[in-house]
Amino acid sequence: MIVIAPDSYKGTMSATEVCDIIKKEFLKLNTLEKVKCFPIADGGEGTVDAMLFNGGEKFIVKIKGPLFDEAEAFYGILPDNTAVIEMAAASGLPMVGAKKNPLLTTTYGTGQLIRDALDKGCKKILIGLGGSATNDGGIGCAAALGAKFLDSDGNSVQLNGSGLAKITDINLTKLDKRLANVEIEALCDVVSPLYGENGAAYVFAPQKGADRSTVKILDDGLKNLAEVTKNIIDKDNSQIEGAGAAGGLGFGLISFLGARLVKGAPAVLKATGFENAAKNADLVITGEGCMDNQSLLGKAPAEVASLSGDTPVVAIVGMSRVTDMSGSNIRRIYVTDHGQRPFEQILKECRNDLAAAANRVAYDFYNGMI
CATH class of the missing domain: 3.40.50.10350 (Glycerate kinase; domain 1)
Structure with missing residues (x-):
């Protein structure tokens, strides 16, 4: 073989x-x-198609795009009922075109894909973190699953980069209870922390349309999100390698959804049964x-x-x-x-x-x- x-x-x-x-x-x-x-993928574009190569089904879902516009996104479900999501399919840079602005973009649509996978009974969800248009720390994604991010007046903040600095409280009581019984792995080859000179804003936001002053605003916002989150969950995930992936979605998935960050290619190979096939093969190419x-x-x-x-x-x-x-x-x-x-x-x-x-x-x- x-x-x-x-x-x-x-x-x-x-x-x-x-x-x-x-x-x-x-x-x-x-x-x-x-x-x-x-076929190998690392969590970026092509991950769903690569993982469905040997079986599974692709689903199309109506979502809110990165600018809260009406859009459609896809994800896959493998034969073992593992969901495979590319966050870029719902919140990616190609979806915003010339309107790229990480102060305004959101991961809300990615959360909607996760919710749809929960509705279909998936107990394991793989989320690729490549190709994002966002820098919202994952608050949009978490909000789509029931989390509330509140300002000093108790009102919900905008679920994008501009809302981060206004967060003073986070309410997780309405977070989808099904998440407690689901294994979520975020596929990530980025090692950036959430904020700081090597963080999401300084390293990646310029590619998403941010000028120097916007980068500073976003970085301050991500730091504020980290501090408020630490007070709520009694844990600081901001400096974990990969927390800054996809504009901080890595941080949001860890902190609010209980996800683990894993290297993309090994996770894809493991999920598709490659190792067993390779060890029984005559040649691997x-x-x-x-x-x-x-x-x-x-x-x-x-x-x-x-x-x-x-x-x-x-x-x-x-x-x-x-x-x-x-x-x-x-x-x-x-x-x-x-x-x-x-x-x-x-x-x-x-x-x-x-x-x-x-x-x-x-x-x-x-x-x-x-």
């Missing part, structure tokens, strides 16, 4: 497309070969657009290799900058690159290049050279 588990080739091919191309090349040489595909020494230390291909047991692992990559493979479980790297070419040419030829490299892997495997 051949197991294929690539990451996307950024800017050219999705992980699912890479799987299909490699699989076809193996079946050309051995039509009876059993091939299983596990991974890959990504550009592989370097860092890729071998902790990025998706390294996770694939570490979970594959004694099964041989090879990588097919667009470009390799690897200079040291010591300590890596990846036996061999196959490169599709043909030297310096304009990006337009790479885009045009990448699928044929990948197919040719996959054919070389298949030939080497069936001739005992791997």
Whole structure:
């Protein structure tokens, strides 16, 4: 059995497309070969589709978009009734276009997706934290599930970045009781704390439309949220690595919904049954657009290799900058690159290049050279 588990080739091919191309090349040489595909995602765009690749169902839900506009968003439910949500599908940067402004955007729609998953009886929910348009500390998401964020007059604040500094009290008595019996994992490869010079506002808000003064307003607001939250739950989660992910949604999910922050790629691989398949395979193939020494230390291909047991692992990559493979479980790297070419040419030829490299892997495997 051949197991294929690539990451996307950024800017050219999705992980699912890479799987299909490699699989076809193996079946050309051995039509009876059993091939299983596990496209990798890290919690960002494409996570739902990658995790539904081997089964499950996608649902469309009417929600409030990042600017409280009427919108539709999707999420998936796996065969074991685990829900998979991309927060960007409900509260993402592409949804706001030229209107990006982290003072005004909200994660409310993400909370609505969580609520829909609860309505469908899901007992485990995975939430990808990539691609947000928001910097609301997760208050919008929590409010969609019943939390109240109040100002000094006892009124609800605006559920966006501008409301953070006005919060003086948080009421969690109406928070959806079903959350107590659900396991929530937030998929996150960001290590930023909630606030401070390495926090959500200073590191990520400029990408979401914030100027220097807005960044300061947002950071002060997130600090205020952390202080009020600490008084309510008697715990300070603001400096946890990943608390600042998705404009502080990481913090909100931990503090109000009881979530755990986990690394994206390992969680996806675990949820899809990759490890068991890999350990029973004859060969595992991974890959990504550009592989370097860092890729071998902790990025998706390294996770694939570490979970594959004694099964041989090879990588097919667009470009390799690897200079040291010591300590890596990846036996061999196959490169599709043909030297310096304009990006337009790479885009045009990448699928044929990948197919040719996959054919070389298949030939080497069936001739005992791997």
